[in-house]
Amino acid sequence: MSRAPAPLDRRIALGLGLVAFVVLWATERPVGFVRDESVYFAAAEQFSRWWGLLFQRPAAALSDAVITQAFDFNHEHPMLMKSLFGWSHTLFHQVLGWVRPAAGFRLPAFAMAALIPALLHLWGSVLWGRRAGLFAALSFFVVPRHFFHAHLGCFDMPVATMWLLVVYLFWRAEEDLRLAPWTGVAFGLALATKHNAFFLPLVLTPFGVLAAWRSASTEGRRLLVRMGQVGLAFVAYLGLVLIVKGRAGLVQSWQLLSPQTFGVVALVVSLSALALRLRRRDPAAFVRVAPLVAMGLLGPVVFYVHWPYLWYHPVERLAWYFDFHATHVHYAWTYFGQVLRSPPFPVAYVFVVTAMTLPVSLLLPMGVGLLRTGVRNLGDLVPALGRRFGRGGETEWLLGVNALFSILLISHPEVPHFGGVKHWLPSMPFLALLAGREFDRAAAGLSSALDLTARRGRAASVVLAAIVLLPAFTLTVHVHPYGTSAYGELAGGIPGAASLGFQRQYWSNNVTGVLPWIDTNSRQGARVWLHEVNGLSFRDYQRNDMLRKDVIPTNGPEDADLAAVQYHQEFREQEVLVWQAFGTWVPATGLYLDETPQVVVYRRPER
Amino acid sequence: MNETVHRLRTAAPALAMVLVALLGLGFQLQLPRAFPSDADYRAVAAAVRGARAPGDVVLLHPWWTERARLFLPPDLPVVAYLGHTADDLLEHPRIWVLANERLPRTPEADFRRNFLPDRTPVGTPQRFGPLTLTPYRNGRARRVGLSVVEAFDRLRISVESPAGAAAQPCHRSGTRVQCPFDASVEVAWHEVLYQPVRCLYVLPPSGGRTLSLTLPDGPAADALLLEAGITWEHAWFPDRAPVELRLESPAGVLHLRVPAGHEGFVSGETPAAAAGPWTLRLTTANPHDRQLCLRLRALGGPP
Structure with missing residues (x-):
């Protein structure tokens, strides 16, 4: 079976991507600016100015001092998405004036998110047919939280896209050598998107090496062992230096x-030489390992080149970057009525939150799909299981591992657990893909049971898909643009989740629900405290005409006329401080989603 | 027969998907029936307004249904916080429970276990859309003779040094009592383990010194109830110093300790006390993150 999609499926994938892009753009306006997003907007503008300087005065722009000045802000994340946000904002808002500022920044995020349904269809249609591909694409996109994150000028959905793209290209390149360099480039771009991508080699190396080993001749295996020895020698050397000198040393x-540096050069040269020799001596084995070689050679180069901040101080600044994420602060997070503030976190957290936030009609095929893949993969190891349920094979292992990897990574009790589902988003497209297979099986079974003709079978599949996707669609429509508050039927919806004691919302974007009221009901020059909305977001609401420009931000309720408090369990004190400052516990209005308080607005009584 | 079974088995995955989807849709379609309208809330407010008595309080069930605050009389206390079913509400002889049991996953077991003991319905439940309003007699209520929150203006406050040096008096500055060594006392709203409380908000003095608060003319009481809790997120830090409290009154001496990492109030009750001065001393080795919410009340029998 060829891994290349049929021409018609390429066109369908393109259509899916275009539709997703348009839908995201069309529904973008009411989506609030999450806390980090406005920081990325500001960073993007700053980087845009550097690019302008690069064209006008390249010598100045390329100096260490100017690069540091331009890129020091928000250097905890790499540059790819922020650069795209900045260029897009400059072109579509500042130059052409086609869109409002926020949409200018967000357009690249829509494009990245729109790639997911396209890729899912490309992959799913080859694996299990067009029906599976289409269902996989739609089932990812209509999940309320996915739909919400797809709107943001942030990195969580883009890195889910890049993860999927790298794994897809890796899978294709295992058959088609021409795609190996693209796998390497995609990996570099993934690294340039968010740090999750640094785990990709860990996930993909065993697949590439095992596949190469299986198809290799004796000579090929000898070369593969040598490549492994070179890699291990380098790691051992670094480990030794680390033990002797410590991290700072x-x-x-x-x-x-x-x-x-000599070690790195020696590593690259040796692996390249061995790879070239493998290509000559054992082409079949080389094809299997080529995507990994490309990732190893091109990935770091793309990552380094894309980020000027690394150009003059690569080691020191990379070390800081890794250190920042390895020791990331833990934000409070509510789970079953407990405010989780520090590790160890509950191991089941990620699984439970995934189950609670997915619409149940999609949780079923995703869960069954994962279970089936797990059993079939075990069938590769336990012959009795293989005879009963079938065997997985390389592709199914690849899908299963990627469906679980991010979920298991975040499940580690010491890893930060804040951020809703965004931290394990890279797992979700793979679960959608497995759901596509389950849907295909179900639809095929229905057609067979009813003895339907091919044409009627297609019609039945469409009806079945509509029924299965409808609850997710209605939930998404209902909760938009407040996606961080979305909960599925298993939780009892938004009110059920409140009673269970789950995180009500996060990142302050729900404040858009009360901004029109503030605009209408506040005096000229009113002083307003938007709790948890940082200064940059406040500015963005004003410059995108979502909040009157004469309204003045305050840092707390003490000197405010109006206060809009985000309901978070850990922030109850903030609301009580408003009672103290305003002398009342009676809100003026609020955003109540399905009865749950999300944003509560207080007005200082007239004196 | 075999053919039918075979067909059913073949179609089972599709049927399961349809069934689950229909259940999901059904859930979504019926959910809005659990949401009260503004008119429902206004009717509740009118009913409470017409029947309220001094000391009444409204308790919302589930605890998070605070949209009711928009409509209820502004001077009527409303209790709604995570864990509120365990609140004795001892200053309130009657509790109006405004419940919405149509909401999914309403914590009924918690309500039965923590709220219902010692509470007796004293009227028939009234329905307003999905809401039910039921008055309860609060069997845990006590007469409150005096609260130091209300007697704040009469408190004599000073800082005592460990070596036995003369106490250094604090001075009133606006609504706050400002003391040496960064200590202060005021009456304010704060949160203790999600519970909004109007209390004596105390910043303890530095250097292991003792803050002393004296009420010279405490009334006679069946008991003195002392409650102390660290406010907000400062409470959970496990590596902070404990706070020691010592209450001297005609009933004797009561010791309390707020341990490091303890969230919520710790409380203690004295035996019956004659009229006389009450002196509360509190000290901590390190005042960092030890913002304290204090309540000291003279309790009588049931109202």
Whole structure:
């Protein structure tokens, strides 16, 4: 079976991507600016100015001092998406004036998110047919939380896209050598999107190596072992330096001309030479390992080149970058009535929250799909299971591992658990893909049971898909644009989740629900405290005409005329401080989603 | 027969998907029936307004249904916080429970276990759309002779040093009592384990010194109830110093300790006390993150 999609499926994928892009753009306006998003907008504008300088005065722009000045802000994340946001904002808002500022920044995020349904269809249609591909694409997109995150000028949905793209290209390149360099480039771009991508080699290396080993000749295997030895030798050397010098010592001693740099060069040269020899001696094995080689060679280069902040101080700044994410602060998060503030976090958290936030009609095929894949993969190891349920094979292992990897990674009790579902989004397209297979099986079974003709079978599939997707669609329509508050039927919807004691919302974007009221009911020059809305977001609401420009932000309720408090369990004190400052516990209005308080507005009584 | 079974088995995955989808749709379609209208809330407010008595309180069930605050009389206390079913509400002889049991996953077991003991319905439940309003007699209520929150203006407050040096008096500045060594006392709303409380808000003095609060003319009481809790997120830090409290009154001495990492109030009750001065001393080795919410009340029998 060829892994290349049929021409018609390519066109369907293109259509899916275009429709997704248009839908996201059309529904973007009411989506609030989550706390980090406005930071990324500001960073994007700053980087845009640097690009302008690069064209006008390249010598100045390329100096260490100017690069540091331009890129120091928000250097905890790499540059790809922020650069795209900035260029898009400059072109579509500032130059052409086609869109409002926020949409200008967000357009690249829509494009990235729109790639997911397209890729899911490309992959699913090859694996299990057009019906599976289409259902996979739609089932990912209509999940309320996915739909919400797809709107944001952030990195969580883009890195889910890039993860899927890298794994898809890796899978294709295992058959078609021409795609190996693209896998490497995609991996570099994934690294340039968000740090999740640094785990991709961990996930993909066993697949590439095992596939190569299976198809390799004796000579090929000898070369593969040698490549492994070279890689291990480098890791062992770094480990030794780390033990002797410590982390700070390793970073400080890593200069342009240092043993470490020599080690990297030796590693790259040796692996390249061995890879070239493998290509000559055992082409079949080389095809299988080529995507990994491309990832190893091109990924770091793309990552380094895309981020000027690394150009003059690669080791020191990379070390800071890794350190920042390895020791990330834990934000409070509510789970079954407990405010989780520090590790160890409950191991079941990610599984429970996934089950509670997915619409139940999609949870079923995703869950069954994952279960089937797990059993079939076990069938590769336990012959009795294989005879009973079938065997997985390389592709199904790849899908299963990727469907679980991010979920299991975040399930680790020491890993930060805040952020709703966004941290394990890279798992979700793979679950959607497995759901596509389950849908295809169900639809095929229905057609067979009813003895339907091909044409009627297609009609029945459409009806079945509509029924299965409808609850998710209605839930998404109902909750939009307040996606961080969405809960599925298993939780009892938004009110059920409130009673169970789940996180009500996060990131303050729900404040858009009360901005029109504030605009209408506040005096000229009113002082307003938008709790949890940072100064940049406040500015963005005003410059996108979502809040009157004469309204003045305050840092707390003490000197405010109006206060809009985000309901978070851990922030109850903030609301009580408003009672104290305003002398009343009676709100003026609020955003109540399905009765649950999300944003509560208080007005200082007239004196 | 075999053919039918075979067909059913073949179609089972599709039927399961349809069934689950229809259940999901059914849930979504019926959910709005659980949401009260503004008119429902206004009718509740009118009913409470017409029948209220001094000391009444409204308790919302589930605890998070606070949209009711928009409509209820502004001077009527409303209790709604995570864990509120366990609140004795001892200053309130009658509790109006405004319940919405049509909401999914309403915590009924918690309500039965923590709220209902010692509470007796004293009227027939009234229905307003999905809402039910039921008055309960609060068997846990006590007469409150005096609260130091209300007697704040009469408190004598000073800071005592460990070596036995003379106490340094604090001075009133607006609504706050400002003390040496960064200590202060005021009456304010704060949160203790999600419970909004109007209390004596105390910042303890630094250097292991003792803050002393004296009420010179405490009334006679069946008991003195002392409650102390660290406010907001400062409570959970496990590595902070404990706070020691010592209440001297005609009933004797009561010791309390707020341990590190303890969230919520710790409380203690004295035996019956004659009229006389009450002196509360509190000290902590390190006042960092030890913002304290204090309540001290003279309790009588049931109202």
